[in-house]
Amino acid sequence: MRITAESVADGIREQLFSIGDIPGVLWTPAEGSGPRPLVLIGHGGGQHKKGWEVVSRAFPYVTSCGFAVAAIDAPGTGDRPEHPEIRRLVxxxxxxxxxxxxxxxAWPALNETVAAQLIPDWQTTLDALQKLDSVGDSQPVGYYGLSAAGEMGIRLVAAEPRITAAVLGLIGSDWLIDTAARITVPVEFVLQWDDEGNPRDSVMKLFDALGSTEKTLHANPGSHFRVPSFEIDSSIRFFARHLSAARLKFAGGGSEPRSR
Structure with missing residues (x-):
């Protein structure tokens, strides 16, 4: 991992990094040291690692929970070079x-093309992040991703045993049914009732397929891009409950996070 830029503002340290040809960003509390839980955040289709939907989640996770948060650019986005096959399918x-x-x-082909590179890239990134003193390899890992990042997230969470809790949703791909069944970690799943691109029946079918014994469906009225802002607060509570509690267990303490 090579740190390419670093800055501190409002109690958050931001480090831009590259791992080979993978560009990413890591946010951690500006004060304090030592290992801490990590949340990986995926971005939506055509967006990038510092898009609003990423930053609006990442900053509260750092300031409210003391977590480390990381995001990377998907193939063909952000600081990545253009991807001819992705461009053709889009x-x-x-x-x-x-x-x-x-x-x-073209739609399943696009997702397969992105996933073929992005899932291994996330795993390589996680390998590198867990070698940092500010993250470590002894703490739990979460994943947050909706829409295209939900599509990739289902694949990643199913494949990566280090991820112990996930917020997913805004996706109803039938080809993910078998993959979703392999997920057993706690999941908070987001559904927009009037999502024009993901009919509610398809999204609920995918939710039902999740193999998790602890899973919650959050259904809100509105279109794909109208996820209520209070869902951010809900995700904070979700990760605080699962990642902070696990952190205390790893440290030999109690099983419940402190109230916030």
């Missing part, structure tokens, strides 16, 4: 959308 999807036609096989 163009097909946009053409079909403009014509009012179904996306067809």
């Amino acid at each position: 163009a097909i999807i946009q053409e079909r959308e403009a014509a009012g036609e179904p996306f067809g096989p």
